[in-house]
Amino acid sequence: MNETGHLLELKNLKVRFPVRDKRAVHAVNGISLSLDAGESLGVVGESGCGKSVTFSSVMRLIKSPPAIVEGEILFNGEDILKMDTKRLQKIRGKDITMIFQEPMTSLNPVMRIGNQITETIILHEGLTPKQAENKALEYLKLVEMPDAKSRLWCYPHQLSGGLRQRVMIAMALACSPKILLADEPTTALDVTIQAQILDLLRRLQEKTQMSTVMITHDLGIIAELTQRVAVFYAGRMVEEAPTKELFEDARHPYTIGLLGCIPTLRTNERRLYVIEGNIPNPVELPSGCAFHPRCKYAKKQCEEEIPELSKITDKHKVACHFDILN
Ligand SMILES: Nc1ncnc2c1ncn2[C@@H]1O[C@H](COP(=O)(O)OP(=O)(O)OP(=O)(O)O)[C@@H](O)[C@H]1O
Ligand SMILES: [Mg+2]
The missing domain is CATH 1.10.8 (Helicase, Ruva Protein; domain 3)
Known part of the structure; x- marks a missing residue:
């Protein structure tokens, strides 16, 4: 454990992939989050918002160079980014493991x-x-x-x-392992098998008390399997809250939009995605709050300043200049 008592702690993680003309794909732009022993964290956000790159960095699977990885990834207080290969091999696959959407990518086909x-x-x-x-x-x-x-x-x-x-x-x-990172582990499976695997993961979580990070597009999975949620947008965390609180009291316009596409029992219909526009080009991120071009509440300040992730209650943080619900 480090001085803050977290099992895993990401501090201002930034990952970019250089492309031509001195430009770069800004995949992860200052993610800070923590995971405690036995805790299950959900990570949601649209395709391309940096979920996989963030947690592949925890496993040091991002090849650097060419990628530029900055910040700290502390496992029991020790920075994974600074470990030598021998130390890393001890931790990877033993203390921290990762499962992916497509098992064939990590299974050896001839063994x-x-x-x-x-x-x-x-x-x-x-x-x-x-x-x-x-x-x-x-x-x-x-x-x-x-x-x-x-x-x-x-x-x-x-x-x-x-x-x-x-x-x-x-x-x-x-x-x-002490930590299991699951990156869309059921997306490639059909619905009944998906349910079986999720049920299995939930029972294993209870049985082993390992910490899990569940990366998914599916808010239903988040609701069922996680205690806390981090919402990513354009390589930043825009909201973080205990799962129940996020579903009941989301504050970021992006999170509110994401929740808007959950089917409701009352109407029994799957509403269309309510967030207009697309995720920004990570080579040229918008100024200020990266969500501002799609946000119907955006004001001038949103174009100019990046909002800090700040606490609204003890465990609920939001990165928005305005309290849009008031
Ligand atoms: N090796 C790479 N080289 C260049 N760009 C990359 C590389 N890996 C990822 N990216 C880019 O980084 C950004 C973040 O990618 P990432 O895979 O983390 O998204 P994601 O949130 O996991 O999306 P998805 O939900 O589709 O899995 C994307 O724009 C992606 O194209
Ligand atoms: Mg991914």
């Missing part, structure tokens, strides 16, 4: 499932191959893999998308 899971266990826990195989089997059972024992001998392509996602979750959990 049997069993070997892929045992490889991680042997690397991090120093078990014998036989002990590691038993543990792999235990984790395949934990993720409710049907016919787990015979799956050890399968190659990834022999499994359906939902089963592959279970394998990836088993691999991610096999070394009892």
Whole structure:
């Protein structure tokens, strides 16, 4: 734990990707957030707002150079961005693991499932191959893999998308991580399988008490699986609140817009996305508040000054110059 007591703390994280003519894609523009032990944090925002780049940076998966990564990513007070490769390898895959939308990107297509899971266990826990195989089997059972024992001998392509996602979750959990980063883990799956995987993740969260970050477009997933939410827009955090409070009392015009596209029980219809316009070009972000060109409440100050993320209650922060609800 660091002096502030957070398990993970991002301090003013900035990531940009240089492109031609000395310009750059400004993917992450000063994200500060924290995660405590056992906590589940949701991260939402439109495509391209920097969710994946932020959490890939936590795993140091962003190649730098060419990317420029600034700020601090403290794990138990130790800056991941400054760790040497040896230290990083100890933490990555053991203390912090990540699962992705498409399991094939992290599974090796020419290696049997069993070997892929045992490889991680042997690397991090120093078990014998036989002990590691038993543990792999235990984790395949934990993720409710049907016919787990015979799956050890399968190659990834022999499994359906939902089963592959279970394998990836088993691999991610096999070394009892302190933090699981889940980047759209169910987006590529059909709805019934999606529900099963989410249910599994929720139960695993309760059982293992690991901290989770759930990155998603889906506010329904946020409502069901997370305790706190961070809303991203154009590489910045525009609102952060306990989940219930965010749904009941959102304050940022962008969050209010996002919530506006949730289907309501009363009308039983899925309303169309209510935020007009598109997410800005990250090479040329708008001045001031990056949301101002799409915001119906925008005033001159919004074009000129970037709003600070400030507290409106103890755990609720908003980055907007105006209190638009008053
Ligand atoms: N390696 C890269 N080189 C250049 N630009 C990149 C690179 N990786 C990401 N970007 C850009 O950084 C911005 C943020 O991308 P990111 O993948 O974090 O978005 P996201 O919020 O995860 O979106 P999605 O919901 O679609 O997954 C985007 O404009 C993206 O095109
Ligand atoms: Mg993404």
